[in-house]
Amino acid sequence: MKSYKVASSINLSEISTKEIIEKASKKLKKNRKKLSQLQETMYAEGKYAVLICLQGMDTSGKDSLIREVFKDVNAQGVEVTSFKVPTEVELKHNYLWRHYIALPEKGKIGIFNRTHYENVLVTRVHPEYVFSENIPSVKSLEDLDDDFYNKRMDEINNFEKQITNNGTIVLKFFLNLSKEEQKNRLLRRLKLKEKNWKFSPGDLKERQLWDKYQFCYQDLLNKTSTENTPWFVIPADDKDTARYLVSEILVEELDKLNFKEPELPEKYKSEIKNYKKQLESE
Known part of the structure; x- marks a missing residue:
């Protein structure tokens, strides 16, 4: 899935928004089971947490992707966190504070549905919003x-x-x-x-600010995709394909970590037969 990773400078206008993968829904089902197994093992090991960040224009399918x-x-x-307009309490802290306190604990998967990147996206398109932070x-x-x-x-x-x-x-x-697919999805809602x-x-x-949003997205993708915290650009016009691709990338990336369940301490291992006898004799 390297072709979807932002590993060098990209131009969004040159990247296709539509891809059709055959039997994407069927392939997704297999990956769902694998993700479940990976999370269980990760929880047992207790060393890692996973933070999944989802961004996209309105109607891009974030909510349904999380569900499926x-x-x-x-x-x-x-744990799913959807970040809306900052509350009065959140505005009394720095802009990253509410994201820090929503981070997943070790063993769990945290999903940010809209993320800390709204602070260089929506506030860049609507800079007047920053005034509420009282910086x-x-x-x-x-x-x-820009600085x-x-x-x-x-x-x-x-x-x-x-x-x-x-x-x-x-x-x-x-x-x-x-933009065309967004129009179709908005019309469907009506x-x-x-x-x-x-x-x-x-x-x-x-929607009237589409070009500004595309510029801001392209800029943040190019400046914040790193080896350890990569961005993946997912073609989202076909929902089944988008869901499968995200699941496939997650499985591929998490498999690399080789999560391992902890072993029973030796002092308990040696007593397993006795424990069995004790239960079976009840």
Whole structure:
């Protein structure tokens, strides 16, 4: 799956948003079982946590991907956090604070549905949002220039480096959706009564800023994909394919870590026969 990894500078306009993999749903089922096994072994070993970061334009399929890819993993082994507009309490801390406290504990898989990258994405498209953070050095929009966001990306790289050094595996996925497919999915929400609740007029306003978002995504992908915390660009126009690709990359990357269940201490091993007899004699 190396072809999806951001290992050098990319141009999003040159990357296809559509790919069809035959029997993707069937292949996904196999990977779901493997992910469940990997998480159980990882929990038993107790050395690693996994943080999965999902980003993508509205309607790119993040919610349904989480549901379909992780449905076989023990519910206690997966924690999903969706980051919305910061609360009053969150704004009284630095912008990474709420992401720190949501990190998964060792043995578990944490999923950020929208992530700390919103701080160099939405706030870059709408820089006025940064004013609510009350940063002493930010006095006007002119202070929110490229240097400001480049500095934030450096801080995010350092944040991810710190947590990987302490046993958290970070895998980041950008669901690369075409503007045409987004239009089709928004129309579907309007046409199907049972999907109406998903629609927001704000989606149309953000759609008008498509090019700005694409620029910001491309910039952060190029500046924050590292060997230890890579980004993967996933073609998202076909949901089945996108789900399978994410599952395949997860299995491939986690398999490399060779998780191992701990062995029973020798003092207990030598008594296994006695323990069996004791139970069987009840």
